[in-house]
Amino acid sequence: MKMAPPDGAVMARRAEIASALAALVPDGVIADDAGVSPYGSDGLTMYRQSPLAVVLPRTTAEVSAVLAWCHAQGVKVVARGAGTSLSGGALPLADGIVLGMARFNRILSIDYADRVAVVQPGVTNLAVSQAVAARGFYYAPDPSSQIACSIGGNVAENAGGVHCLKYGTTSPNLLGVELVLMDGTVLRLGGAGMEQPGYDLLGLVCGSEGLLGVVTEATVRILPRPATQRALLLGFPSVADASDCVAAIIAAGIIPAGLEMMDAPAIRAAEAFVQAGYPTDVAALMIAEADGCPAEVDDQIARITAIAQAHNCQHLKESSDEAQRLLFWAGRKAAFPAVGRIAADYYCVDGTIPRRQLGAVLAEISAIAARHGLGVANVFHAGDGNLHPLVMYDARIPGQTEAAEAAGSEILKACVDAGGVLTGEHGVGVEKRDLMEHQFGPVDLAVQSRLKCAFDERGLLNPGKVFPTLSRCAELNAMHVHGGQLPFPDLPRF
């Protein structure tokens, strides 16, 4: 992974840039090496880069002023929420500033009549649910990082969670944003209603990985929390049995609130870490959750149990109370840190495949890891086909970081070759940028890149992320790509 060579002229202006920004955001600029260092990477710790400066605005007006100034001066900007991105989306640029949104930490209003909450982007995902819990509501998208990750980061990544098969990822739960464009323009997309006029700009901004604008406010849907939630732990002698069981549940017309799977190495790591009561003698473990009114939950649990038994389920446990249900989930939600305990380092890969390919792809993943001399544990959002192989390595051993990276790329290519995609929820960022051409043709990428031109013509907001080559807008506009042939096949790639 290579970033474009930084602009030396901009880097030479570091002190001047810092003082100009400090005039716009008093006591909100960090520009010394020690101070900017904690911002040097996000959740993808393989990559590190200190920015020129970190700016911590408090108001939309300050965000607008900072962006307008950077736009006029040709200074690049990377927005940052909580820095939990696993794809390097928030990785700073050597010739750019980081715009930290942590001070936007207030819940602005909660409207139970229309079931919406208006929050600032630095508010954590969990804090939204907590703010409405007393009235029996919650915010449905629940990424495993929910205690830390911010709503702004969730919007940028269209984050999902273990309940998104039934309740959707961030996008269906997002009704509006206030957005600041790179030139400082402030605009509102959507609001408290369920539909906006004109093009679905809100849908486009969600999941755009900080490339189109900076979110300074979000309006999200809140839902009444289901009265009953119950989970089943289901153990299977083979991954094939478990994945056939998933397909059978879905084909029977059941959409469980959650449907997760782990393979043997992940089960053992999670059990050792959390003591969730997982059986350690099974090849695959599934958590299936039903929610709703008690009769409906009883009905679903009974049907899922019957289907599981018909698929050689060898271990079956039903949560008897809320504490046990949460314990079942605790193991799954802590799977990443659990693997972190048994391996010096781990690299979380994120691809989606058609579910029926699961057995074949898992076998291929094992083979790829073995080829690189590395171990792998798999956790899997089974309901929607989103795989998270955790490739274990030790960064202190020369060559292992590169081996893990190479294994990750091969795994993602295998996902695409199986009819899937590079990322189900963690985003492309820098991590999967150079693999985009494996999934999309040159025309597909040109069409997508042009969208960036409508929002940020000079390419100053989070450049070097998502797209392997960010052509200039003038080139893209003049480009006529026909028959899969790029007119400029030797355009520089970085």
Added chain:
Amino acid sequence: MVYRPACVEDLAETLRTAGARGETLAVTGSGSKPGLGPGEAAARLDLTALGGRVEHDPGELLLTAPAAIPLAEITSLLADAGQCLAFEPLSPAAIWGQGEGTLGGTVACALSGPRRPFAGAARDHVLGLAGVTGRGEIFRAGGKVLKNVTGFDLPRLLTGSRGTLAVITELTLKVLPLPPAEATLRLPAATAAGAVRLIAEALMVDGGLTGAAWRDGMVLLRLESTARALPALVAAAQARLPSGELVEGAASRALWAAAACLPAATDAGDSLWRCALPASRAPALAALLPAGAGLTLDWGGALAWLSLPPELAEFDVHAALATAAGREGHAERLRGPAGDIPPRAPLEPGPAALSARLKALFDPAGILSPRAAPGAGA
């Protein structure tokens, strides 16, 4: 002039040629939605010759089909497998009487039906697509899996874009199981305010609610589940709500088939407006309506259908929405005489500028359904 390309390459060539000549095209087929249609253009682009394979995989919840396929074909194919388009698209036949249209037109117009607040909008079910831009470039976007954040979300942008950015040739949709059993509670509510209050209470009922509408002085609440669980869901709702009438099985289905065409009951000569606004603002809108105007609510109150008899055709619906809901409300006239009131209000300056830039990037010659673009006709 009518162009009727036989394959995607022909379509791309047609668009490139039209672009070079600056010849505008009305992207159409059956024209089932004339109120949202492309409007006047130098030539018509007829998509009816563009076929393709239909792949439906119930276990994966996926459907891939050519855009030009009649919607009715898709609906019955899914129903045979116990599945459905969960956004329950509105029936254009009920409004315009020109048939049920196609899958492509359905997605291009994104008119989500009663299930929208509970199962998501059209945009939430479009996973991937293939199409041709106004520049004549053949492209794909999204994917054929349920969960995907790879690259910009073009499928969402193109859903509802009404053929003004690109011509869609193939769609991959997320489909969902059709619940096997349903029942509807009918509760009297004389006013919109009473209806919205009742619906808010009903929304606290635990699970199973998949429709909440108000028409003819009655709130309609649809509950769906398995045959085994439904009675308990109904009992729980009844325990919480004032007493009403219970409509079961086929009769309930018929009610909602009619509700998916809520406006059907209106007189063909009436103007018909579709208005989105926060549910809590619906009573304020109701209070502003002149005598003789018809109002029905869907989406738990967040979608208002207004019918205005000819003598009220000049009632300023946009002004009423602005008063009732400020920037949160917007209205579009789907049917009715063109008078002084435009069918759509202008977009706010920020989104308008972005939309114009997007249009120029996808379709620089401005050939695709130019009169349907956001802002046009406002």
